Amino acid sequence: MNEEEKLFFAGRNESLHLYEVFRQRLMHDVPDARVKVSKTQISFFLSRMFACVSFLPVKRKAERGDVFITVTFSLPYMNGNERCVCSNPCPGRFTHHVLVRNLCDIDDELMIWINEAADAAS
Numbered sequence: 001m002n003e004e005e006k007l008f009f010a011g012r013n014e015s016l017h018l019y020e021v022f023r024q025r026l027m028h029d030v031p032d033a034r035v036k037v038s039k040t041q042i043s044f045f046l047s048r049m050f051a052c053v054s055f056l057p058v059k060r061k062a063e064r065g066d067v068f069i070t071v072t073f074s075l076p077y078m079n080g081n082e083r084c085v086c087s088n089p090c091p092g093r094f095t096h097h098v099l100v101r102n103l104c105d106i107d108d109e110l111m112i113w114i115n116e117a118a119d120a121a122s
Contacts, residue, residue, distance in 0.1 A: 004037040012055075014067040019053055022071065022106050026051065029111060030118045041072075050074065050121035051114055058085045058097040071098045071110065073117035081109075 001023060009016035019042070026044060027033060034045045041054035056070040074095050078086050084096040098110060 002035070002037075005035065005042055008037055008042055012067075015055075015069050018067070018069050018100055018103065018106070021103055022053065022069065022100065025106060025111055026114055029115050033118070044118075046118060046122045048121045050117040056097060059099050064099055065101060068099055068101045071100055071114075072096065073098075073114055074120070075113065075116055076120055079113065083109075 001020065005019070005023075006016065009019060023035075030044070030046070030050075032046060033050075036043045036045065041052040041056075043049050043052040051071065051073040053069050053071055055068070056072065057064065058070050072095060074093055076092055076094070078088070078094040079096065080086075083098050085099075086097075087095045096113065098105070098113075100106060100110075
């Protein structure tokens with residue numbers, strides 16, 4: 001992890017830990033992924049962006065708490081899982097947002113979706 005990524009989480013050390021675990025799993029599964037840090041998100045790219053991490057408030061504060069990250073990815077279908085908040089920004093592409101509040105949220109199910117998004121982006 002580089003300094004830009006650490007700075008993105010300035011003052012949010014517990015959320016940084018969630019990101020570190022997520023990033024480690026993602027890079028294990030998609031070792032060719034490139035990372036780009038912007039003001040609002042950390043994006044993961046192959047030939048195009050397939051996932052990102054942000055603080056997008058996809059749930060009410062009472063549901064998300066203070067320690068969280070939002071993992072966003074794009075799939076060619078809407079998976080309909082209750083963990084996902086989904087939108088359809090253009091035909092054939094569905095954006096999914098998953099709230100990650102603790103380490104158990106970074107599970108095999110989430111990583112299957114991330115791998116599907118990476119496959120669709122390559």
